[in-house]
Every structure is written in structure tokens, then in C-alpha cells.
Amino acid sequence: MVAIILSVGDELVLGQTVDTNSAWLSQQLAAVGCDIAAHATVGDDQRAVEHAIAESAGRCDVLIVSGGLGPTEDDLTRQAIAAVMKVDLILSEEWLATMQGFFDKIGRTMPESNKIQAMIPRGSKMIFNTCGTAAGIEATISGGVSGQRTGAGKSTTPNADHSPLTPGPSAGCVLFAVPGVPKEMKAMFARDVLPHIEKLAGGAAIRSRTLHTFGLGESTVAERLGELMKRGRNPSVGTTVSGGVVSLRVNARFESVERSTRELQNTVDACHAALGDVIYGQDEDTLPSVVGRLLIKKGSSVATAESCTGGLLAKYLTDAAGSSAYFTHGWITYADRAKGQLLGVQNVEQNGAVSAETVRQMSQSAMKESGSTYALAISGIAGPTGATPEKPVGTVYIALAAAEGWQSVEARHFLFPGDREMVRDRSAKMAMTMLRYRLLGTPLPF
């Protein structure tokens, strides 16, 4: 089943409002097995809306139109639908009475302009709005555009003085017009539109999961996944990258929810087998939330001592609500003097502020001072200044001290690519990754 989403509003084409409705609607439609052929956006211009409806209707089975159902003169979706259907607008007594009841309840007179919101194209159905005055519309549109309109001028009334669009040869398309206000749109779509589409879709279902990795580049991840990423495979596996996190999007599309769910799990298991612990979480999981969960599970705590990241690691570790259960102290020892004064780091100048020895001492002191189970320390050259031939921009040392076992401090050298922001971000994420592997009881694989 093919779907198109059409958004209507000047504010959208002008970029003043981000079209979040289309993204949300796409996810909802995909989840019930629809193929989304396109997102289209037009301004508050009746002819543009008519053209977009007629053209889209010829290319899809379901057309969702959001916006333009308000009471003002620039809300022209109902008129455009009527014009494409070549019918007039008729009054929905039911919706007029509902609106009247709404205004009575708040003790106000219903403005005359609201009455247009009770008008629907003849032959269409009114869709209830549980949180606003813009009722929705369900209509069948016969087909797409095969000829050009010859009339001129913008019109705000249906079937005004322009020649109609000529319907194309395609079968009918079911159109659902929903309000633009996201809250109203979502409520109406979930309550009255989606169940209808699910029936039309005949049970086909997409089930999706996103798996997150950190530490390997996208091409290495792809190499390890091999055949799993082959185009045309179902379930499909695709990668996206954001902030150094390579995520795998797994989509299973089968005739039933049961089969999609089962096949999705099989492919997710295959991804885990190919990448192992490099996958740190799924869907809403983040590195801090995963590390936090592991710390809680082990009854452990962590402190930080940061130089080049200036507190970013502490920020990440405290992003999740409830982080006081495992995060105890954070030091930002940016200057050499601070490293000595606050953490008792010795011979900073001799060893170098950016060195394995310095971060080792920083992490050990942080662990002892805080009494935490673990302490992470970071010192590096985030750039763009401060580099030397031996220590280029991106040189970072990270140490993990642990109040456990004999090998209590692990200090690692990294060379991160990118600008200052990237180097700092990757440093903080790698530090959390080092801790995560330690908590898993596995050596860092990179």
C-alpha cells in the first residue's frame, strides 16, 4: 500500500515551522506496512493544494493531508478537496453542534468564522476532533492529473471559475485531511485514521529496531555485517552516523506482525553475532544510559577528572535522571597547576600534560579522593592550537582507575579525527566506552 503525505501551510514552505507532522506520520504509516512514496509541502494557496492533491492521488492508495483546516481565510484544504472532487461543500450538522457545545461550555459565543469548519465536501465523511475545532475529512479521490488546468487566478471557493483538473486513469485513493496542530493531528490520526488504514493495508507490518555502536567507523561496521547489509534483503539493515555513533536500522516487512517481529529478532541476533559488544544499545539507549545501568547493576560508582573535555564527560554521565546513584565527583583540572593543586598530580611538566602518566595519576587521585569504584581521566589536544609534531591535534590520553584487582589503572592513547568539538565529544564517549567494557569484563577491542 502506497502512501503520500502532504503538508499545507505557508509557515512550512517558508521554513518558519519545521514539518514534524510528516516525520511522525511516516513512522506511523510505515509501522502498518505502507510504502511512503513522497512527502510534499505546499503553501496556503488553494490551487497549489488542489494540484498537489490531484497529482498525489494518482500515485498512491492513501493520501494524508495535514493543515489548512482552520477557520481563517488562509485555511483552504477543505475547498481544495471539494474542487478536486468536483463537488460543493455541505454542512455537517453534527460537527456544527459539537463546536457549538464546545463554545457553550467555555461560555463564549462561537465566532461566525468557525462555521466553515463544519463544512465538508459532499460525499466525504467528517472525522471527529477530540481536542480542537478542526474536524477532519475522509474522502475518495478518483485519480491523478493527466491534463493541465487552464483557468487563472487564486480562488477560495470550490469549483470556482477555473477548469477542473482532469482525473487520471488510476484507481481511487483514500484521502484523510487532518489538522496541522501536531497534538490534534496525532490524536485524530491515532483514533480514527490509523485503524482504517491498517484495515486497508491488509495486515502487512513493518517492525523496526535501531542498534547503536561506538568505536568502529561506518565502513568497518558495514564490512563486519557483510551480507546482512545487502540491498533488497528483508529485513533490511542500513547504517546512519551521528556524533561518532554508527547506528544500524533494521526494518522487517512481512505480511503479519508475528512474522515481522520474528524475522526482525533473527536479523537483530545476526547483527549482534557479527559485531558483538561493539553494539552498546538499541532504540532510545545512549552510551551514558547504558553505562549508568551497568554501574547500578554492579552497585558501582564513578568519578571524573577532565582536562581537554572541560566537564563534558561529567555532563554526559549526569544526563540521565537518577545519575546520582552512580556519579559522585567531577574535577575539571584544565591548567597544569590545577592538576597538581586539586589532584596532586606530580611532574606534569616533565611528563607532559597530555601523557599516559598524567592521566594515570589524575584517575588514581580522583578515585581515591572520591571513594568511587571507578575514575576516568582525560587529557588531550582538542586543537586547533597546542599541537606539536609528536602530539598532533586529536591526541588524547584516557585512563580508567578501578578500586579492584591488581591491574587497577588502564591508560590508553587515542588519535581522534576532526575539529575541537569532535575531538572533545569522541574523547568523552571513548572514556564511557572504556568503562563500559570494564563493566562487561571484556578488554577494549580497539
Ligand code: AMP
Ligand atoms: P493549520 O491546521 O494549518 O491551521 O495549522 C495550525 C498550526 O499547526 C500551524 O500554525 C503550525 O504551527 C502547526 N503545523 C501545521 N502543519 C504542521 C506540520 N506539518 N508540522 C508541524 N507543525 C505544523
Ligand code: MG
Ligand atoms: Mg495553516
